Amino acid sequence: MNHETFLALPADVVRFAWSAPMRELAVKVGISDVGLRKLLVSEGVPIPPQGHWNRVHAGRKVGPPPHAKPRGPGESGRIRLDHRFRDLVPEAGPIPEEGPFASAAVPEDLADLRALELKSIGRVAASRDLERAHPALRQLLKREAQLREKHSVSNYSWDRPNWDGPLAQRQLRIINGLFKTLSKRGHAPWTRYSQGELQMYVSIGTRHFQLRFGGSGHRGGERAPSRDLPANTKLTLSVDHKSRSALITSWMDGDQQLEQQIASIAADLIVVGEEAFRQGLVEQREWEEQRRRWADEASRAELQRLQEKRLTDLEESGTLLHKAAEIRALVGQVGAAVENGNLAVTPEQLARWKTWALAQADKLDPVLTGQVLSHLVVPQLDDA
Numbered sequence: 387m388n389h390e391t392f393l394a395l396p397a398d399v400v401r402f403a404w405s406a407p408m409r410e411l412a413v414k415v416g417i418s419d420v421g422l423r424k425l426l427v428s429e430g431v432p433i434p435p436q437g438h439w440n441r442v443h444a445g446r447k448v449g450p451p452p453h454a455k456p457r458g459p460g461e462s463g464r465i466r467l468d469h470r471f472r473d474l475v476p477e478a479g480p481i482p483e484e485g486p487f488a489s490a491a492v493p494e495d496l497a498d499l500r501a502l503e504l505k506s507i508g509r510v511a512a513s514r515d516l517e518r519a520h521p522a523l524r525q526l527l528k529r530e531a532q533l534r535e536k537h538s539v540s541n542y543s544w545d546r547p548n549w550d551g552p553l554a555q556r557q558l559r560i561i562n563g564l565f566k567t568l569s570k571r572g573h574a575p576w577t578r579y580s581q582g583e584l585q586m587y588v589s590i591g592t593r594h595f596q597l598r599f600g601g602s603g604h605r606g607g608e609r610a611p612s613r614d615l616p617a618n619t620k621l622t623l624s625v626d627h628k629s630r631s632a633l634i635t636s637w638m639d640g641d642q643q644l645e646q647q648i649a650s651i652a653a654d655l656i657v658v659g660e661e662a663f664r665q666g667l668v669e670q671r672e673w674e675e676q677r678r679r680w681a682d683e684a685s686r687a688e689l690q691r692l693q694e695k696r697l698t699d700l701e702e703s704g705t706l707l708h709k710a711a712e713i714r715a716l717v718g719q720v721g722a723a724v725e726n727g728n729l730a731v732t733p734e735q736l737a738r739w740k741t742w743a744l745a746q747a748d749k750l751d752p753v754l755t756g757q758v759l760s761h762l763v764v765p766q767l768d769d770a
Contacts, residue, residue: 393464394471395478396454399431402475404451407439415470429465430455456490458572459499460591460659463489483667487660496631496657503571503653510567510652512645513559520565522586523558526579548582551613557599557621560644561586567652573659583608588625590659593666596626601638623651627658630665634658685767692765699760703752713747 402411403426412419426433432452441448457463463481481487488494493502519527530547537545549558565575565588574589585608586597598608600622611619621644624636634654637647644651717740723729724736731739752758 552617
């Protein structure tokens with residue numbers, strides 16, 4: 387979000403990618419054609435196939451550039467480019483917070499989005515085992531297998547696998563089924579596994595969420611449940627999103643076990659991602675407004691401080707001028723006293739003293755020292 391980058395419409399980036407051979411475009415951008423190709427592909431921008439420009443130069447008919455991929459749930463509908471593209475691709479603002487949000491992949495109404503996702507997901511069969519685990523769980527399962535082998539030799543309790551209890555295995559099967567379902571819909575589940583703790587996340591478009599198991603009778607969180615808890619212990623699953631809308635953000639065993647709710651949970655999470663994107667636009671505007679209020683308050687406080695300092699400096703000028711005037715008056719009276727014979731001071735001594743005393747008065751005089759400049763000018767802030 388820094389000043390070195392800007393937002394662009396995907397359609398404009400596609401037009402740029404198809405406007406000239408990649409080598410020519412790369413020169414304009416200032417990177418290699420391989421680097422430019424990788425950058426565009428990473429952003430989901432379709433690029434001309436091999437031989438496209440040869441056919442163009444030969445005068446053969448080629449089709450128009452493909453349409454940009456429609457905005458998906460939770461996606462910004464924009465591509466962020468760095469400053470090298472500024473004169474090559476038009477800049478675009480974010481989607482307005484009031485919408486419209488609809489695309490070929492996202493209905494305007496969130497209820498319609500849920501229904502569309504449920505239809506696209508279809509029936510989901512819960513995993514009966516973890517033989518074909520989602521890639522996000524493979525690190526955990528590999529470590530569990532290593533511990534299992536180690537424990538078979540040592541028989542030490544601290545070498546036992548962490549996630550081999552009935553309830554822990556059930557949790558892994560549930561999350562495995564959910565992760566696979568979300569991946570098929572183009573979303574990115576991922577985990578962090580360390581010292582027996584498993585943190586579970588899912589990315590819906592540009593939004594990222596953590597998932598947590600809970601329920602009565604076990605500790606939940608990121609740690610595996612106790613090994614003595616049976617698989618039929620009631621579970622809850624929740625996502626860490628504070629929505630301003632009435633969304634489903636937690637699920638529990640009830641008439642249906644969580645295993646039977648995987649399709650619904652996946653659809654609900656996708657809706658959460660889209661709603662979080664829309665809510666984020668509002669929160670961004672609110673943050674900018676708050677930031678401006680804080681800046682205005684800081685400016686007012688600084689201006690008040692400058693005004694108070696100006697008054698203090700003015701009072702100090704009056705004090706300094708009064709002291710300088712007193713010293714100069716004293717010099718005059720001493721000179722008169724010496725002239726009248728009231729003080730036994732030689733002319734040389736008087737001259738040296740007057741020079742020194744008047745120099746001290748000059749050092750105090752706010753006009754001569756320029757101290758008056760601290761309050762002569764009306765205080766203003768730098769951006770005023």
